[in-house]
Amino acid sequence: MRYLPKSPDERREMLASIGVRSIDDLFASIPEQFRLKARLSLPGPFSEHEIIEYFRARAAENSCGYTSFLGAGVYNHLRSVVTDSLIQRGEFLTSYTPYQAEISQGTLQAIFEFQTLMSELTGMEVANASMWDGSTATTEAVLMAQRLTGRNRVIVARSLHPEYRQVLDTYTRNLGLRICEVGFTSTGQIDAAQLETAIDNQTAAVVVQSPNFFGVVENVAPLAELAHAKEALVVAAITEGVSLGAVRPPAGADIVAMEAQSFGLAPSFGGPYAGVIATRDKFVRQLPGRLAGETVDTEGRRGYVLTLATREQHIRREKATSNICTNQALCALAVAIHLCLLGKEGLKELAAQNLAKARFALEELEKVPGVRRAFSGPFFNEFTVEFPRSVKMVNAELLREKIIGPLPLGSFYPELTKRALFCVTETTTRAEIERMTAALRQILSNPV
Amino acid sequence: MYPSDYRYTKDHEWIKVSGETGTVGITDYAQHELGDVVFVELPAAGKQVAAGKIFGTIESVKAVSEIFAPVSGDVIEANAALANTPEIINTDPHGAGWLIKMKLSNPTDVSGLMDAAAYQAFISEKEASA
Numbered sequence: 289m290r291y292l293p294k295s296p297d298e299r300r301e302m303l304a305s306i307g308v309r310s311i312d313d314l315f316a317s318i319p320e321q322f323r324l325k326a327r328l329s330l331p332g333p334f335s336e337h338e339i340i341e342y343f344r345a346r347a348a349e350n351s352c353g354y355t356s357f358l359g360a361g362v363y364n365h366l367r368s369v370v371t372d373s374l375i376q377r378g379e380f381l382t383s384y385t386p387y388q389a390e391i392s393q394g395t396l397q398a399i400f401e402f403q404t405l406m407s408e409l410t411g412m413e414v415a416n417a418s419m420w421d422g423s424t425a426t427t428e429a430v431l432m433a434q435r436l437t438g439r440n441r442v443i444v445a446r447s448l449h450p451e452y453r454q455v456l457d458t459y460t461r462n463l464g465l466r467i468c469e470v471g472f473t474s475t476g477q478i479d480a481a482q483l484e485t486a487i488d489n490q491t492a493a494v495v496v497q498s499p500n501f502f503g504v505v506e507n508v509a510p511l512a513e514l515a516h517a518k519e520a521l522v523v524a525a526i527t528e529g530v531s532l533g534a535v536r537p538p539a540g541a542d543i544v545a546m547e548a549q550s551f552g553l554a555p556s557f558g559g560p561y562a563g564v565i566a567t568r569d570k571f572v573r574q575l576p577g578r579l580a581g582e583t584v585d586t587e588g589r590r591g592y593v594l595t596l597a598t599r600e601q602h603i604r605r606e607k608a609t610s611n612i613c614t615n616q617a618l619c620a621l622a623v624a625i626h627l628c629l630l631g632k633e634g635l636k637e638l639a640a641q642n643l644a645k646a647r648f649a650l651e652e653l654e655k656v657p658g659v660r661r662a663f664s665g666p667f668f669n670e671f672t673v674e675f676p677r678s679v680k681m682v683n684a685e686l687l688r689e690k691i692i693g694p695l696p697l698g699s700f701y702p703e704l705t706k707r708a709l710f711c712v713t714e715t716t717t718r719a720e721i722e723r724m725t726a727a728l729r730q731i732l733s734n735p736v
Numbered sequence: 737m738y739p740s741d742y743r744y745t746k747d748h749e750w751i752k753v754s755g756e757t758g759t760v761g762i763t764d765y766a767q768h769e770l771g772d773v774v775f776v777e778l779p780a781a782g783k784q785v786a787a788g789k790i791f792g793t794i795e796s797v798k799a800v801s802e803i804f805a806p807v808s809g810d811v812i813e814a815n816a817a818l819a820n821t822p823e824i825i826n827t828d829p830h831g832a833g834w835l836i837k838m839k840l841s842n843p844t845d846v847s848g849l850m851d852a853a854a855y856q857a858f859i860s861e862k863e864a865s866a
Binding site for chain 1: 775777795796797798799800802
């Protein structure tokens with residue numbers, strides 16, 4: 289974005305040509321009492337040097353040298369500078385939403401490629417141009433199931449990310465949707481028996497996450513059979529996209545809702561990220577948001593368009609498929625570039641590293657007296673262990689050792705205050721894992 | 737142009753009644769206004785529809801529009817041919833491009849709708865004011 293300064297002479301000339309005497313005259317239509325009289329409370333003006341010094345000092349306040357074992361929906365992965373430098377090109381960074389297809393070919397092609405990658409990754413027939421994030425994608429998937437089935441009851445696994453469940457509650461509070469939760473077993477997976485009795489002929493969807501919030505991989509196919517037997521749809525949420533390099537996409541799912549942050553987007557204190565929604569071709573007209581399509585022009589040349597745009601809010605207003613009017617274009621572009629850099633084999637290798645390191649970390653943790661694996665189900669790069677005491681107390685001590693400890697599950701599940709959700713990715717070194725287990729051994733050997 | 741044995745609504749649907757059964761479609765005027773139809777969403781057999789209420793949508797390259805039931809009744813059949821060839825609504829709106837067949841709750845309801853001459857006058861007026 290360019291900043292164009294104006295000299296006092298230029299200002300006078302511009303004001304004269306529109307027939308006003310001063311800049312204040314431009315605001316004459318705003319009643320006197322609503323105009324800001326005081327100066328803005330800002331420091332400065334600063335010289336360039338002072339500004340750089342100011343931000344350098346702020347940057348120095350950032351902590352560094354910490355090792356993190358936090359995951360729970362947001363993951364530390366390696367990112368290439370190639371992604372950031374490409375998405376900062378002006379053509380991508382400042383381009384407006386591609387309403388005018390003929391002049392937005394590059395943007396539309398990028399979206400189309402993102403959609404293609406997401407379809408292939410999730411094993412679904414069609415994916416949209418992206419959503420706000422994984423939580424809103426999951427909620428939109430539920431609303432889609434409500435429209436498709438005409439039913440108003442939704443069954444949600446308690447092992448779905450608790451913040452996703454909060455977003456679902458907020459969105460649906462006034463939509464006449466009843467939400468019912470189903471618990472988990474000692475494997476950490478959804479209680480299939482409880483689920484079977486919960487599904488009735490008013491159930492629009494069953495929502496499960498895999499790997500779930502406890503890090504455990506769900507076996508979605510038999511759950512889908514239970515749901516489909518009552519003509520309910522299955523929404524499968526995925527918070528850790530990298531798992532798809534090692535774990536089969538959720539078989540039998542009708543809608544997949546995914547957070548794509550793991551692919552080239554920094555954790556950045558909670559966003560911006562990119563949500564993914566993918567489904568079966570036959571449900572495409574209830575897919576929220578937008579969809580880029582590939583076509584040919586009158587001369588047979590390849591071109592891109594916004595497909596099904598007639599169902600979007602800018603055309604269909606209150607009757608639109610959803611409130612989503614655009615997409616996370618720049619973040620989706622970062623995801624697409626990151627995946628192209630990784631490649632198919634790269635993604636498999638990345639997933640294998642995550643899995644191997646997580647297994648190693650669990651083995652090391654199990655050697656610490658008093659620590660035990662909490663759930664027996666298979667896991668990817670996150671797993672739950674039980675401590676002999678409160679996780680929050682242990683974490684406070686780990687932090688003194690510059691270790692950001694596991695997520696205390698008690699924050700979301702009051703009955704699980706001693707359970708800790710660890711995340712280990714390719715960024716975690718063997719030395720860091722060993723330093724953490726040594727610190728934990730020391731902490732737990734001290735009397736409470 | 738507009739079959740004399742059909743009845744018409746201000747929302748540009750037609751209904752052809754025989755006994756207690758009616759066939760419903762959109763008029764030639766409507767298909768022309770919509771442009772190329774690409775998709776139609778219709779209710780399943782057995783579904784109840786109410787006069788003046790939405791029973792489906794028609795998607796064209798320009799817009800997605802609601803289709804309103806001319807009279808109340810139960811859906812007997814939706815035109816299955818439209819799933820793969822929705823363009824027959826453009827080529828034959830008053831024939832092969834029909835939308836649903838329905839059992840009328842009250843066959844005399846159609847007398848409240850316009851006949852072909854009244855509909856022709858209605859759209860002429862519409863076009864004149866446009």
